[in-house]
Amino acid sequence: AQSVTQLGSHVSVSEGALVLLRCNYSSSVPPYLFWYVQYPNQGLQLLLKYTSAATLVKGINDFEAEFKKSETSFHLTKPSAHMSDAAEYFCAVSDQGFQKLVFGTGTRLLVSP
Amino acid sequence: DAGITQSPRHKVTETGTPVTLRCHQTENHRYMYWYRQDPGHGLRLIHYSYGVKDTDKGEVSDGYSVSRSKTEDFLLTLESATSSQTSVYFCAISESAQNTEAFFGQGTRLTVV
Numbered sequence A: 001a002q003s004v005t006q007l008g009s010h011v012s013v014s015e016g017a018l019v020l021l022r023c024n025y026s027s028s029v030p031p032y033l034f035w036y037v038q039y040p041n042q043g044l045q046l047l048l049k050y051t052s053a054a055t056l057v058k059g060i061n062d063f064e065a066e067f068k069k070s071e072t073s074f075h076l077t078k079p080s081a082h083m084s085d086a087a088e089y090f091c092a093v094s095d096q097g098f099q100k101l102v103f104g105t106g107t108r109l110l111v112s113p
Numbered sequence B: 001d002a003g004i005t006q007s008p009r010h011k012v013t014e015t016g017t018p019v020t021l022r023c024h025q026t027e028n029h030r031y032m033y034w035y036r037q038d039p040g041h042g043l044r045l046i047h048y049s050y051g052v053k054d055t056d057k058g059e060v061s062d063g064y065s066v067s068r069s070k071t072e073d074f075l076l077t078l079e080s081a082t083s084s085q086t087s088v089y090f091c092a093i094s095e096s097a098q099n100t101e102a103f104f105g106q107g108t109r110l111t112v113v
Helices: none
Strands: A003-007 A010-014 A019-026 A031-038 A044-050 A056-058 A064-068 A073-078 A087-095 A098-103 A107-112 B004-007 B010-013 B019-025 B031-038 B042-051 B054-057 B064-070 B073-078 B087-094 B108-112
Touching: A003 A087, A003 A098, A010 A019, A019 A031, A019 A087, A019 A107, A031 A064, A031 A073, A044 A056, A044 A064, A044 A073, A073 A087, A087 B042, A098 B031, A098 B042, B004 B087, B010 B019, B019 B031, B019 B087, B019 B108, B031 B064, B031 B073, B042 B064, B042 B073, B054 B064, B073 B087
Parallel strands: A010 A107, B010 B108
Antiparallel strands: A003 A019, A019 A073, A031 A044, A031 A087, A056 A064, A064 A073, A087 A098, A087 A107, B004 B019, B019 B073, B031 B042, B031 B087, B042 B054, B064 B073, B087 B108
């Protein structure tokens, strides 16, 4: 069965600093991997997805993630944090056969001025 | 935004009463999902549907049932609500089983007292 581990329930950065949110997955088959963002009192919005094409995936709002099979990781990065990036971020995995998403527990990103 | 409407958005109910949450989509997507979101657990799949009258259980299906009599509507029923079912419930839709984005509704906050 697939699973996802997100290291750090909270990450704090200063505005303009690098954002790094960590995600490790476990899957018995080649996975699809996703990062979603959730703003307060809203649903989830897709940031980016990996579907076995390029290992470096670019998403919206300058976020990107790199699929590293050897490390079973799919970490999310952004070169320069904005105040508007403050939100909760979820990593998710699904088998290539069917999109039943399995989510991590989430990481709340705090951005200080 | 994808056309997904969840109703009600907020509900308080008493232990032991039945509750039905509705998800309505205008995208004509085949796949629909119900998740619950709880602190420290991320989102967990309750039930999903892969077509009209075709549904299956997810990770945390005990105490829940679903029905899909039309493409656009996916109902989640708590047969006899318990305090452990206090949560935020999200509906999601996707066009196909593979490689496509899942779109999420705004969520329903359910409190069982």
